[in-house]
Amino acid sequence: MSSAMLSVEQTELINAVIEHAIAGATLDRVYAKAFAGKRLAASDQAVITTHAGGLLRKLNFYTALAGRQLPLTPQDIKPLLAVYFQHQALHSPAVKSLLAPADFAKRLEQVSTDLALVDGCPAWLDELGQRQLGERWPAERAALACEPTRFIRANLLKTNVEKLAKRLAKEGVSTKAVAGAPTALEVLNTASLFRTETYNDGWFEQQDAGSQIVAEALDVKPGMRVVDACAGNGGKTLALAAMMQGKGRLLAMDVEQWKLDNLKKRAKRAQAHNIETRLITSSKTIKRIALTADRVLLDVPCSGLGVLKRHPDTKWGDTESRLPVLAELQQHILTSYSRMLKVDGILVYSTCSIMPNENHLQVQRFLAEKPQFELLDEQTIWPSETGFDGFYWAKIKRVAE
Numbered sequence: 292m293s294s295a296m297l298s299v300e301q302t303e304l305i306n307a308v309i310e311h312a313i314a315g316a317t318l319d320r321v322y323a324k325a326f327a328g329k330r331l332a333a334s335d336q337a338v339i340t341t342h343a344g345g346l347l348r349k350l351n352f353y354t355a356l357a358g359r360q361l362p363l364t365p366q367d368i369k370p371l372l373a374v375y376f377q378h379q380a381l382h383s384p385a386v387k388s389l390l391a392p393a394d395f396a397k398r399l400e401q402v403s404t405d406l407a408l409v410d411g412c413p414a415w416l417d418e419l420g421q422r423q424l425g426e427r428w429p430a431e432r433a434a435l436a437c438e439p440t441r442f443i444r445a446n447l448l449k450t451n452v453e454k455l456a457k458r459l460a461k462e463g464v465s466t467k468a469v470a471g472a473p474t475a476l477e478v479l480n481t482a483s484l485f486r487t488e489t490y491n492d493g494w495f496e497q498q499d500a501g502s503q504i505v506a507e508a509l510d511v512k513p514g515m516r517v518v519d520a521c522a523g524n525g526g527k528t529l530a531l532a533a534m535m536q537g538k539g540r541l542l543a544m545d546v547e548q549w550k551l552d553n554l555k556k557r558a559k560r561a562q563a564h565n566i567e568t569r570l571i572t573s574s575k576t577i578k579r580i581a582l583t584a585d586r587v588l589l590d591v592p593c594s595g596l597g598v599l600k601r602h603p604d605t606k607w608g609d610t611e612s613r614l615p616v617l618a619e620l621q622q623h624i625l626t627s628y629s630r631m632l633k634v635d636g637i638l639v640y641s642t643c644s645i646m647p648n649e650n651h652l653q654v655q656r657f658l659a660e661k662p663q664f665e666l667l668d669e670q671t672i673w674p675s676e677t678g679f680d681g682f683y684w685a686k687i688k689r690v691a692e
């Protein structure tokens with residue numbers, strides 16, 4: 292580990308991020324607030340997100356190292372930063388060491404005997420992971436504690452991966468192709484993506500490579516009638532629109548109008564003109580289009596336990612108690628929204644979770660009750676094997692009415 296010096300301003304911003312995050316604010320909002328009106332260089336932003344994220348991903352580990360306990364109070368942040376800086380060999384005029392080197396080494400040795408703690412895993416999640424994934428869990432637990440890689444998706448409506456990489460290089464963004472995800476580029480440096488002209492021109496979207504693979508699994512073609520029934524802000528909708536080359540009908544639905552409004556803005560920038568949005572207000576919204584779709588994507592609400600690298604704040608406020616409610620909603624969506632599919636049509640059920648009870652077991656339950664559907668293929672995208680976020684998709688065909 293190389294030692295690095297952080298400025299007072301960088302350190303204070305990390306402090307502010309941690310303070311808001313432990314008060315329960317979502318990390319996206321915390322960063323937006325911390326960076327608002329500052330015009331920070333991209334490299335400064337990267338320093339802050341790397342270290343605030345690094346600390347939050349292993350909050351329980353650094354809390355134990357600092358001799359404190361969760362939940363933290365604002366008074367705990369200084370000692371927490373002190374042990375984080377010591378552990379990561381960082382220096383700042385604004386951070387004083389908490390422990391003498393020999394005491395630090397002793398505390399580190401004690402704390403490191405608990406491997407779940409070293410991976411920043413809260414007890415409820417560790418028990419759940421052990422139960423659901425058995426021997427596989429420790430590798431996934433460790434992978435979910437790593438810093439996330441930045442991926443973008445080339446907007447095939449405007450460019451291709453090669454042209455995109457060349458144009459971004461001219462704007463100081465270095466990238467490389469991603470094996471197994473043909474529309475993806477991995478971003479290799481900390482350059483700001485969203486200040487580039489390439490971004491303003493709608494040539495790419497930030498999207499994890501795993502998410503791109505899920506969209507591809509739907510196997511859409513130009514001219515089809517496609518429904519993305521849990522479209523949210525449209526990450527996968529936009530990928531589908533590009534694969535459809537803007538031809539055919541792509542209906543993006545959700546229960547939240549504000550998300551569909553965001554989606555519309557993104558679609559305009561991407562020049563994805565074949566997207567129509569529709570708010571789901573009752574079961575009638577679905578029934579009206581029964582048996583009409585060639586393809587249906589059900590990217591259902593889930594625990595998000597596959598994307599903890601990117602959203603490390605969620606695991607500290609979360610518990611297992613919301614999972615049964617989510618499981619029922621997932622099964623409900625699968626059962627009632629699959630009605631939109633034509634005979635011979637294909638649906639993809641997907642989550643950003645790696646837990647079988649939200650994935651394979653949900654699909655098995657659905658198939659046991661609905662003989663008119665057949666499983667064609669399924670995949671769990673494991674963070675430990677790919678370096679991507681964790682996802683699951685199942686490709687299901689309707690074989691009878």
Ligand SMILES: C[S@@+](CC[C@H](N)C(=O)[O-])C[C@H]1O[C@@H](n2cnc3c(N)ncnc32)[C@H](O)[C@@H]1O
Nearest residue numbers: 520521522523525526527545546547590591592
């Ligand atoms: C995993 S997110 C979708 C992410 C999105 N597909 C993307 O790739 O960016 C799940 C979405 O389901 C929506 N949702 C929740 N309950 C729903 C329901 N009953 N019917 C349809 N969508 C629902 C949520 O508002 C949320 O936007």
